[in-house]
Amino acid sequence: MSNLSYANAEYGPWKTFLEQVDRVAPYLSEDLSKYVDTLKRPKRALIVDVPIIMDDGTIRHFEGYRVQHNLSRGPGKGGIRYHPDVEINEVMALSAWMTIKTAVVNLPFGGAKGGIRVDPRTLSPRELERLTRRYTSEISHIIGPQKDIPAPDVGTNANVMGWIMDTYSSGQGHTVTGVVTGKPVHLGGSLGRVKATGRGVFITGYEIAKKIGLSLDGAKVSVQGFGNVGSEAANLFSEYKSKIVCIQDHTGTIFNADGIDLEGLHAHVAATQGVLGFAGAKQIDNEDFWDVETDIIIPAALEGQITIERAKRLKAKMILEGANGPTYPEADDILVGRDIVVVPDVICNAGGVTVSYFEWVQDMSSFFWTEDEINERLDKLMIQAVADVWNCAADNKCTMRTAAYILACERILRARKERGIYPG
The missing domain is CATH 3.40.50.720 (NAD(P)-binding Rossmann-like Domain)
Known part of the structure; x- marks a missing residue:
């Protein structure tokens, strides 16, 4: 079983994220810095067994994950990765970077990520569909359009998102297009995604x-x-x-x-x-x-x-x-x-999650924009975010990475502070 001692991980991408948080901590105001440990611990980390029947009749077991790093600013947002090297510390780091990313571009989301340790190229189309649907059933109680919204990542695509949407919708008894983004356009996906x-x-x-x-x-x-x-x-x-x-x-x-x-x-x-x-x-x-x-x-x-x-x-x-x-x-x-x-x-690389946000908004309203409108909105939001990060770097005499973390962490931790800690 994968190592869940995430607070003391000594290697890999999670360690990189923890070091990035430590570097930004001195720039945070005193009233927010006491909440900084919030960023060093995922809110929820789920490991699931994903058994499927292969085309030859044998049964294989795969290990799947869904991590919700922080939900202070809204539902979780992040992709699902199918790759043979997927493991819990990687998924935690990716979910944490999504927390930062959504906050930098000021989207009303938190950060999440998921994955299955598998090489999807070794599976037939039917096996891939079975894997996706079983994985969806295992994580369905923590995802949803107001809880956690998956999207494609390495090794997954629009077809996989369509299977996730259909499986989740079957459990709800009605079509829920907003449970994932990056879907085929005719299933509620967004142009330009x-x-x-x-x-x-x-x-x-x-x-x-x-x-x-x-x-x-x-x-x-x-x-x-x-x-x-x-x-x-x-x-x-x-x-x-x-x-x-x-x-x-x-x-x-x-x-x-x-x-x-x-x-x-x-x-x-x-x-x-x-x-x-x-x-x-x-x-x-x-x-x-x-x-x-x-x-x-x-x-x-x-x-x-x-x-x-x-x-x-x-x-x-x-x-x-x-x-x-x-x-x-x-x-x-x-x-x-x-x-x-x-x-x-x-x-x-926040353009993807930005248009995912646009897709989610369109699904919630059942009103869809043209690709030109999508690109215009994307360009405007990204240009503003770049300017904010550049100006923050100049004001604090720091790198753009530190500046991005300053902006993001201030927004995340302010939300954490104002929401309070239950029970008090």
Whole structure:
């Protein structure tokens, strides 16, 4: 069974989050700082057994999780991840980052996250559906449109969200579209949701580039991860005449100093399921990704990618954290010392949860907006959030990550203080 001693976890993403909280604590007012331990303990952590009947008639058991980190500002919000490395400390950290992220962009949500330790590529479509429906039944008592609203994450998609919605609705006796976001559009999903996270990465990058005097015209960009987030961010930077010089995904790393033809690459990925072997670029070693001379690096894969050693080698002016928790705290310090601007995950990749909020609002009202309206609302909210974080960093003479945590923690802990502790 996974280790639940989260207060003393000594490794991995949860430890990273705890260090980030410790770094922001000195900036908090005295009346709020006494509540800071609230952030160091998830409100609720659920581990469930997920047994399913496989296509060959055998029974397999999978371990599933749902963690609600903080619900002081509203219902939990966060994705569900299907990945063979999913474990409780990772899910706790991801739920905690969602708490911070929703507060930074001032959405009326708390933070949550879920997952199953499984490689979904090894399951048939029917097995995947059985797994999803059984997992949903195991966590259904703690999710709901006013409790906790899941969404897609690594290894899950709109189809999985549709199964979750249907399973939950069956238990309620009526259709509950607002129980998840990231659904198919015809089941109450929102236009613009698939591209929202990547769009948010671009918007934050565009705004910060203006502030540091970095022209996007001709800027060299490297992207780690070429899924929904990395590919959309690359597309938008390319539209602004940036050169995408290096891309890494699960199949390997490709490089072209003159810029990679994204249209051709998209066709190649659709045919081969990966970037490796694309004729318009040469293959380089995966570790060499971190040595490419570039202006902007977009880590848009998994957490823990920018280590101390890699931070010392990076040749970039700005890092846009499309993934959650890609940079270790010690690596952050090195990047600061090298004058590399880091736009933190909790603001940089918040486009996805922002449009998830829009989807939830639309489901609650049964009134839906056009994609142009969605993008206009997203851009406006993200631009304001970036400005707030930038100004907070300037006022406190701190990094953007610390500034984002200052804003978020003040909002979260003020809600905790004003709600009080029951019983008193």
